[in-house]
Amino acid sequence: MTTPAAHIESQDVATLIRAQLPLLNGVRPVGHVENSRPTAAISSSRLGIGFETLDRRMFTAEQVYPHLSRLGAKWARVQTGWGRCETEPGRYDFTWLDGIVDNLAAAGVETMFSVTFGNALYMPDVPHESAVGYVPIYYEGALSAWTRFVRALAKRYRGRVTHWEVWNEPNIPQFWQPRQVSGRDYAQLVRVTAQAVRAEIPDATIIGGATSLADPAFLVDALRGGLAESIDAFSFHPYQMVPEHNLQNMHDVLRRILDEHSPGRRIALYQGENGCPSQLAGHHDDWLGMYTMDQVVQAKWIARRFLVDLKVGFDKIFYFHAVDLVERPYRQAGDQINEPVMMGLIHGGSYEPKYSFEVARRVCHLFDDRTLRTELMCLFTERDPSSPQRSTLMAAPYVATFERDGAPLFVYWLAEDPQQRTAQATIDVELWWDERLSMDHPVLLDVLTGEIYAVEQPADFFQTDWRSRGTKYRLPLTDYPLVFTDASVVAELGAKWRDR
Template structure:
């Protein structure tokens, strides 16, 4: 463990900036809130694969209590619940649900995968990806009965129910090729079965791998909008910000086109980044130089990007590495472990990404509202000082929290490039009704807060009312420009020195 910590310290030293070196005075650290202390949020984590017992949940609950995420996505495991036809044992699932609620996290159900009692050719005991519709009326009716029993058991404890996982790819839709018509039918019968036992259940459809707009439009043409309250998808990508606003706009347009006025939420339902380059299942992402610090940068950028683009849910996959048992998909073959966890899958110790996620969860719960504030990046032309050009890659995500601005600033370079921080001119105009008397700059990766006031100057000399300008370092992870008072809500800054 000591060697791991030494390695992490070296990575932090190489990839993170020290704002003291830019003349900023250290004030304290960002305070962290427990999950129970956060009333409402859009941020959640994956807690999937317990149908296959891929990790020990008992070792993860204490971490979830400290993380600050308010949702956990849990797969319900039909094969594990019904081992004799018509007989259900939900004990294992009830323990998970009750423990999550106990630590302040709301469970979300993913209704996914078949049952070897009915899908008799399944390659694995959990029948990953096997669709009951393809096994006749007995299997389809058994699926209905299972969902009704599940809904009756968890009514009052589980509000949200998502139908299947990634039905648009063969890894999770089997034994036939992905079929929008068949998936729409599965949603229809599943929604009806769940609501027969839990009338107020919120149904989520899609759970789509990436954004497959043709598949989405096809299932909407089949009438799926009548049965769902939210649409979810899994936009895995190396650079978190790539095309996320466009994807949200495309989904919103198609949902509105086919929903007949019904308001359907849009969820970023699964997304993650490994903490190592090799030796895991997700090398298909095209990774070339990732590590714990790169993962942590990716996590905070992903969540802030989702919130900026107004997704109704932002779920990070996964709470812990999946390595307790061999990982399998529909073909039943053993795969390498999944190493996207916020917690190490061997030691069950938090990774660096866990700490970074804690700070995001603390600051960006539902009391922090997306609100466009005037924020512009400028780079002076040394040859012609009167001219300015826009620098490639900078991004801002602005929020307000109880009358205080909360503005995240970062470079959108692929974090694996490990690009050094750039100095850039920032112009920021704070609305007159917002408190910005003691401006500070908080480093979301280190948690350290600095007094930024010495760097600020009026954009127009003598005219503070038209905005402030400062030259700041801009790394490939978020710095948070806000007022010192925002931390008073959480008991004030923490002194770590």
């Protein structure tokens, strides 16, 4: 048994906050968001959370449900664990899964099943009882047993689980054994699995892919093997330390390939798994390229990750993971025991929320399906009076624009590596929104701290070269999202005003 405390890095979070999150320049603090809404109060959202590895009992789910009832993420990705459900041939114990699905529903969260991994009963060479990554199509008798299991699973959860994802990261050997990775073989696995699910749930949403990173060559191979005929959505896991890096291109390439192989029927595209550790050392995910990580940097990364995913246009978006995975050894295919996964919003030892939890919560509650992605004009400029010939448009700020209940939302941040802890700056910005939207009382919401700032600068309509360009402001610029919007938008999040 792993000792959780042995893996958790001690951090003085209050000191980290003071160092990295000072008050914003040029605007006046007037309130604070004190969100008290439960997850159940959100009717729908594209945002979800990883609730995986319970097939291997890697965390205590009962400790997490109360937090999910507050978080605001409306979907949870849950692995079904064939090896845990069927420990005797032909006999299924779904009691543990019943508890997960029912408790998530009570918390206001809908389950998406990840139907994945093997079973030692039918695979004599697996090195561990969890059979992580071992594929039933490669074992005599296993495929028929897999099909019976999936059909029993679908029958059990008909009317309770609508979304069914097939396998996890089949494009890398860590999760595809004992043969070489093959897109065509994966398409075969999806086909038989989808048929078993739809035999009991004809209108089930079947998700394929779940690939490690964007892997267009694997996707094309799978589509040539017939994948498009079996799926309603495709998911992939674009892990990276700078959330925005090349993400639009990855989305657009996969979107094009799916459209070309499925003319006349749109296959949805999910960001199916993505996470960031809250500490530098002592965990499995040092491959991300970290050099100075802490809980505040993780919180910046999470806010940026959710918002860039919303801007890019994914149909569903999942953060990995709800809680650190430290209670039992973390395994992939093979017999190696890996370091624990420390990407959780919740500490795996104490089950207390990390700093990132409340940050993710603000994003989930503000950017549910009532907040619509809308293209609005947002133009950053920075002048250099000492060298006018070098003055130019500043391209570095990343912008995502939305509308909610008749008000515009401009979300912007500096898209540098969050580990750089870039110092706050100020910048000129010209904004334009449609006449159907209104901004009667402009405020700036700091997503990281929850502080609300009044923007009290003159808001004259800005004109140059005989053209109306919008309203010009001088605003703070940080390496994490700030939301410029109307006070009515943040009021719904339980804003406590200091001057009212």
